[in-house]
Amino acid sequence: MADKDIRALFLAHRRELQAYLTRKVRDGETAAELTQEAFLRYAQQGPGAAAVVHPRSYLYRTAHNLAVDHVRRQRRERTDPVPVDDMEGVADERPSPERVAGGLSDVAAARDALLELPERTRQVFVLTRIDGLTYGDVARRLQISDSSVQKHLARAVKHVMQRLRGRQAGSLE
Template sequence: MIGKDIRVLFLAHRAEIQAYLTRKLRNAELAAELTQEAFLRFAEQGQAGSAAILHDRSYLYRVAHNLAVDHLRSRGRERLEPLGSDMLDAIADDSPSPEQVAGGHSELARLRRILMELPERTRAVFVLTRIDLLTYHETAARLEISESSVQKHLARAVKHIMQRLRSDETEA
């Protein structure tokens, strides 16, 4: 009796379960395999003589969903497995060279010198908005000035920094 029931159920719902899994997994072959697995588990459940399945279609969708989730989880675990040392050696090292680090330090020192040339309030506005990433409103509140003043100080700071960077380039 179970054989006939599963055949009728398979003919009635296979296409929609497979379409559901294809949308979920974006892989038609895998969806077809998991659809068959869902029906196999349904048949095994019926043969086990456990509690009756009240809604065949809902049960099939739940089994299909669980199979898809299990597959995605196992695929995620596969990506986390450690690489062999030969594979690690093939990965390019993108860390900066000692020359790049030294150049970065000298560039940073240059920018600090240029910032120190600014008046204290203008420098504070620049640091709060461009380095600490505060909004104009937050900067104005912290320094107890208007947002308009924040904008003016920031414009002065940027203009000064750009001019000094350009003049240093022409001197070099």
């Protein structure tokens, strides 16, 4: 379509199309943007596209679709304000300061229990549980058998768990 034809079409229908869109979206600025988008889509039809027999109808259909898309997008993005009083019923999922302190204390106790272990047992624990290596990788790295890795790991886990249980039992008394 020639620039002259698009300009004539724009001058002939812009105001009525924008008024239509303003009623649909209830915002003059958005209606102006959607009006421009409708004309832009009309102008961007390539030579391979079917010829538009009724340009005014095409513009209204395009404008209507753009308005529907805009309203849907607004509904998805909208967040309604909530009174502060209504927020009191929402559970706070953050751990309490006491729980955080307890967790840090448990980590410190587990670290202390690991430090009580023999060097090789501590190495196996760190390599498997902290570094995430497989038993085979740890065995090769430390030049021990897979079964030795399993025995060291079992010993380490048992020792740490006993220390943590003993600590918890002491805190309940």
